[in-house]
Amino acid sequence: MAEIEFRKALNMAIDEELARDPDVFVIGEEVAEYDGAYKVTRGLLAKYGARRVVDAPISEGGFCGLGIGAAMLGMRPVVELMTFSFSLVAMDQILNNAAKIRYMSGGQVRLPVTFRGPGGVVHQLGATHSNATESIFAHTPGLKVVACSTPENAKGLLKSAIRDDDPVIFLESELLYALKGEVPDDPEFLLPLHKGRVVREGSDVTLVAWSKRVHQAMEAADRLAADGIRAEVLDLISLRPLDQDLILKSFRKTNRLVTVEEGWSFCGIGASIADIVQRQAFDFMDAPVERVTLEEVPMPYNEAMEYHVQPSVEKIVKAARRVLYRDVKESTDGR
C-alpha cells in the first residue's frame, strides 16, 4: 500500500495488465513517445516497446475501430481517448460497432476492449472540450460504463475493465489526476465493475454522484452536517448497469434523494435514477427527487459563467435542503 497520485494508480493498472497478458496493448494519441497527454501512460513505451504502447494519429474513428477489430480476434486493447469529448468523433465505432457486433453476430464474438480517458468539464476549455458523455454511453445496451473517483478504485476498476470480456467505457477526470490516495500494490487487486459504494453514511438525505462530483457531494455533506443534516453520499461507480440495490437501500432509509451530474438534465442519468426510485420505492418518497445538473447550455468559456452553469457544492446543499423542506421559499428547480 502506497500513497500515489490518481494518474499513477491508472498507470500501475495498465502496467500490471500489460505485464500479465500479452494480448493487452495501449493505443491512442500521444500515449507512447509523449508519455500521454496527461502522463497516465508515462514510462510504458520504454518498458513494453512500440508494439504494445502505440501512438495513433489524430484519427479517433480509425483507432477506436482498430481496437474493436483487434478485440474481435481476442486481443484486449486499452484505447485512450485524450478526452471523452473526442469520443464524439468516434461515436459510430463505439455505439454501432463496439456495442452491437456481439449481438448482431448472435453472440459469436467477444469484444474485450476498454475505452478510457478523462471525461466531463475541466477548466475554461470551452464547449467542444467539456462534454459529459456518460449518458450517451449509458443509454446504449452492449456497453458497460464505469466512472472512477479515487486512486484506489481507479486502479482496481481499470484492471477489471481490461480483463472484462465486454466493451467498457472507463471515465476518469483530468481534475482528479493529481489527487493522492492509498493504493494497494497487489497486482490482483480488482474491484467489481458493477458495484457502487457508500462513501459516507447518513440518514436524512441521499446524495448520488460519480467521478469528481463525488468529492463535491462530500463537501456538501460536510456543510449540511454543520446544520445537523446527516447526508448519505453514494458513489455510483457503475453507470451501466446502475447499482440499483445500492440506491434503493439508501433511499428506503433516507426517503429523500438528490442526484448530481455533470451532464445536461434532459435525458440525463439522474432522470433514470429518479425513474427507478419512483417505480420501485414510491411508498418511501417523502419529497420529489432533486437533480443538480449542468444548465441546458453549451459550456461557456468565461470562468464565472462556467462555474455558474455547473453543479456546485452550493447547489447540492440547496437541493438537499429543498428535499428536506428546509428552504421552502426557494423553488427554483435544481438551483
Place this chain on the structure above:
Amino acid sequence: MKTPSAKTGRGAGSPKRAQTGNSPAAGIDPQALVRMYRQMLRIRKFEERCYQVYLQRKIGGFCHIYSGQEAVAVGMIDPLGPEDYVITAYRDHGQAIARGMSMRAAMAELYGKATGCSRGKGGSMHFFDVPGHFMGGHGIVGAHIPLACGIGWGIKHRGKGGVCLCFFGDGAMNQGAVHEGLNLASLYKLPVVFVCENNGYAMGTAVSRGAAEEHIYLRANSYKMPTRRVEGNNLFEVYEATQEAVRRAREDHQPAFLEAVTYRFRGHSMSDPGSYRTRDEVEAHKSRDPIGQVVQHLEKNRILDAAGIERIESEVDAEVEDAVKFSEDSPQPDLDSAYEDVYVNYPADIRQRR
C-alpha cells in the same frame, strides 16, 4: 504492383472489359476453375432466389442483391486459406457464401430464424460466421474498414499468420472511416488487402457524381500502398491480382488496395426504382455476365462439357431449394433470445431494463 492506366468506370459508361482472360486463366488449375464456377453459380442462384422470396414477403428489411459481382467475391476469396479473414459491407451474401457459409445458415438468417447465421438478430446486412473467419456483414458504409485494421493488427501481433480481405463499395471511398483505416493500415504495416468493389453507383449516385477524383485507386495511392485496378467481372484477372496482393500482404506484412470494376444487375436494394441508369446500360452489362465468361472458358478449353455444366446447375438448384425449405421449416427464435448476446457477462437482469 503496377498502376494500370485503364479508364475508370463512370457510372453509366463502365469500362470496356479487359482482354477476356486468356493469359491469366492459363495459370489457374482446372479444378480450381470448376470450383470457382460452382461458387459463382451458387451465389447467383442464391441471390435470385432471395429476390423471389423477398417479393413473397418471406424476408424483410433491406436486402442487397449481389448478382453480377460474383467474380469479385469468388476470385478474391478462393485464394485464401483457413487462417485468413474476410470482412465486408452490407451487400454481404456473396462473400459469406464464398467464404464457406452454408446456404442454409444464410437463407435462414434472411428468414429471421433461430437457425440463421446470426440467430435471426443480424439480418441481410449482418451475416457472421466467426469460426469460418467471416467477420461480418456491416451495415454502416465504411465503418468496418477500421475493424479490418484491428483484425490485421491481431493477425500480425498474435503471430498466427494470415491476411484480412476487406471488401467495400465505391460509395465507401467518400467516408472518413475508410481513409482513416487506409492510413492506419499503411502506417502500421498491417496485412490487410482492401478491395473496393466499384459497381459504378453508390446507391443511385454514379461515382463521378460523388467523388472529385473518380479514379478510386488513385485516391488509395496516396496512402503509399500498392494499388491496382482490375476488371472485376473477369474472374481470372481478379484471381491473379488477389493472389499477388495476398502473397505480399502475408509475406511482407503490408496492405494492398485493389479496385475491382464491376456492375450489379439488380437495384441497390429491393426498393430501387432504377431511374438513375438505363435499361440498355443494364442489358449491356448482362451481356458480359461474369459467369457467362467462365462458362465460355470452361467449354472452350474442354474443362467441362454441356452435361457437366448442367449437372452443376441442377446440384446448385437443389441446394438453393434445400436452403429455402430448411428456412421455412426452421423454428422462429424464442422471444427470450432477444435478451441474449448483448453482453458476455452482465451482472443485472436486462429484462428489468437495468
